[in-house]
Amino acid sequence: MVDDLEYKYTGNRLNQVIESAMNDTGYEGGNNIIDYDANGNMTNMNDKNINSIGYNYLNLSHQFSISQKLLGWTYNTNISHLYRADGTKLRTTKYNAREGDIGKTTMIDYLDGFQYRYYDNGLIGGPVLLDKTSFAYEEQAYKSTQDALIPGSISWKLDFVPTAEGFYSFTENRYIYQYKDHLGNTRVSFAKNSAGVLEVTDTNNYYPFGLNHIGGIKGQLGSYKNYKYNGKELQETGMYDYGARVYMPDLGRWGVVDPLAEKMTRHSPYNYAFNNPLRFIDPDGREAKDIFKWDNLGKLTKVADSNTDVIYAENQFEKDGKTLKTDAKGVEVGEKGYVEANRQEISLSEKFTDRQGKSSNTLTTLSFYNNQEKATEVAEYMYSNGTNEFSNSTYTSSKGGFSVVSTLGLPSKTFVDPKQYMKNFNINGDSFYSSKLTSHDHNHPSNYLPSGYMFNMRDNKYIPRRSDVEGARGKMDYHNTIDPDFKDVKFRTYLKGKYMNYNSTTAYYD
Template sequence: MCETDTYNRQSNLTSLRRNGRTGASSYGLIDDLTLTLDGNWLTRVDDAVTASAYNDGFEFKDAVKQDNEYTYDKNGNMTKDLNKNITDIQYNCLNSPSKVTFQDGSTITYTYAVNGTKLRTVHTIGNTTSTTDYCGNVIYENGVQKLLLTDAGHVTLSDKKYHYYLQDHQGNNRVVVDQTGQKEEVNHYYPFGGTFASAEKSIQPYKYNGKELDTKNGLNWYDYGARQYDVAIGRWNAVDPSSEKHYNWSPYSYCKNNPVLRVDVDGKDDYTVNSAGRLFKTVVEGSTNDRLMSIRSGVESITVNDKKILSGMYNMQDGKSGGLETYNSTSSLEDAAAVFKFGADNTSVEWKLDIYNDKGDKTAIIGTSGREDSVFADKQSELNVKGDKVIDMHSHPYNAQASDQDMKNLKIKTGTVYHRDSKVLFFYNSENSRIGNNEYKIDTSKTLLDKLNDKFMK
């Protein structure tokens, strides 16, 4: 199984050869694509392979042979894809698709919140209409609760059974198992996200990068939030909202044509953290600040003004620490608190935030060891941070009290734990794993920093 790709000077794919399953026990070429472009706009795709993939497996469907198989509006949004039998795509003011119309009269319509979050999808395929509603992490089908999405997978609400996702380093859902550990679904991916032919059936739509795949009526789009992605040709259906920051790349290319190294969580750019605390960089040239996102859907990103924090942590994890432990220092306590809380809230590992005071100049150390039950104790000497430690804080994803090791490692009078599940800040010392008074509910990183300042830095 392999892909071979070529590109033009604008970084657009111009050819793609893909091997795959051609029979019950045979493999060979399933796609030999030539992509014709007008500037960055795709106008035509031709497949030199006439045979189909085995058992209707993943491949490009070359439905027509003509010029202008694809068209775009003045904003750069694709409005027609004749190879999918799509005759019209309408968009809202956010350049998100609002209605897709097929040649046979079938339609798919979308409803969004004012911030662009998808709330509803209605499929009218032939004479059948189905409605999917997205209410936070609960998915409704035709008005009935169907799935509860969790950090680890999902719950089928009809029988209240848990299903767990086993993911790779990019957040791709590779294996789905039930609550007894029995395998239910297996996915293997081509570099740009297509799935290998598999004997296992598909039981849920969240696959490549953990994103929702819509296969109805041959649409085969992944929903990344800001844009829709077509894995068969490795292109977005709309321009990158941040394309002015890196104009030397095609605004339609996925992950700057390096999907093995990078992930793109919402069709935009910057840094992404997965559930294990590993950072991914999705853009090379950035703006005056950085953005930190979660690999989970529906999580609002944060802005990090000190651009050295995330870049230093990203570079460290690919160096001597082997991708497990990563940390950095900053004089911006606001950024440190924001990164700490975002990491603690959106991963399943512990995070660390220590603050040092050197004659009034304060420096924070922020990071994670990529473990659920422990985190590094002290990196002051390694990062050459001066001053006395005034705050020793770490997060707990699960345990609602300090561990024996936490109490043993504590070098100042009082330590602090942020408990992820309850979003409560509590304190401990060398003798008590949770001091009963002065516990605080923490909703924002500003609240977190204010409480720490009131207790330790006034």
């Protein structure tokens, strides 16, 4: 048996863990009391020899103090994190000193996926060869690796950068390829050695809540080998950094209250993935989410279950199409089940062809009732991340407003009025077929002007290009402005993060 743990609580706070299995490959044990601050943040973890944990104003852990005894020596370690104002981690600094030694300092800078490493052995006394914080990260569960001593003068060195398939290691001068499972867990890392022969550099198998089976590799501070469970970085403290919080895989809990706890009052603010990690994922430590992918063909499909619906564009996934990138950003749509209840995938009776000659007979829509702001947020996310045209059409009636984000999955065509193709147009039985289209936005992925317009240098403004609109085959954006069916509709095109309005006489930016 790996672990036989008894959790003792005060309210929803875990105050003590009693370990009866006495198996060091799991939770280390110690039966020590866990303390918390007024915000519910865990302030120590003496079972792991973590004497104190400090937090900033965002409740992000920014200071760890660790003391350990090994072979008759005492080792003192201080780990600090520097964050940007929005909570993005910029730097980790680790100072480790053996009793009687000056010690060494290692710093890691995180710059949009690029990791730089700085090493200082303290000059006097040389490097601390037994650089131990292993007690904190369950050393028996990992093969030990010595911190690589970076030769030469003290300086910053680019350590590694992420790639679509894994990492490129500058310290090893080679590409590292990784296989990940459907939850984003790194399972195997492999690369070619100096002889050109493929070798496995790291393997990982996990218990459901993320604790490694025996044999995984714990790399040096800042190593690519530390990106393991859910693709997150395993810290020297044995906790995974998810962004908003750090996670303890040996206990299956967070050490900090969920920043969005008020949205999920049925659950403990310390729970991980609603205590069901085989079904749910938690991308950033704030809340578990239903993951939907709106791909470049226009299909809106569910990738993973959770409590909140979030849409990610195709460019936010790894090449396998299932695993989110480490820095993936999505757009929250609503509570669990919202997308399933409000999307439609419609097979059209004919194929529609865009100006590039590509065709589609499938229309995908997502509807929003009296929530034009959310529809705009979703549309702008897809405008910025998709490779095809999306549109946002808003209707009004005596019952309120109704917005539809839609796509044909084509690079240069979308519908102005998707209502006429939709199977139903109602909310809770209230029909909106009698509503009137009042505004329509769409994007141009190639960032060209609304079709049918040009810039007139003489008048210093955009005007219809008569030679184009009069001889055009098929409708241009300009033609919609003179269509009687779209009288009084406000038209806009989304270009490079800005909206360009257009009507029958001119086009102009907001």
